[in-house]
Amino acid sequence: QVQLVESGGGLVQAGGSLRLSCAASGRTFGSYHMGWFRQAPGKEREFVAAINLSGSRRDYVDSVKGRFTISRDNAKNTMYLQMNSLKPEDTAVYYCAASKVFGFPTGNTNGYWGQGTQVTVSS
Secondary structure, three states: OOOEEEEOOEEEEOOOOEEEEEEEOOOOHHHOEEEEEEEOOOOOOEEEEEEOOOOOOEEEOHHHOOOEEEEEEHHHOEEEEEEOOOOHHHOEEEEEEEEOOOOHHHOOOOOEEOOOEEEEEEO
């Protein structure tokens, strides 16, 4: 089992940047594929980015490609989401997730979830 805690959210102007972090408990972080999801008010939760165990594979939803970068540091039990060129439509609660299966990009949401961190982008 793994517990996840997100941080780094906040209020930023359009065009700005934020870096989200997801800290995992336990000594098995390196055995989980990781992902970021987001949910805007009144909308379904959507996949944002995923990274495999070693970091050699990274998938993104089309709307964030070229702007967001997912990464992980297995020695620090932490995953990151660097968000640049933020847009108002990026406003959402961002969640990190962990799974033994690399299935987040294809809609598999089974796994462990954090509580979320709010990102608000003003125009």
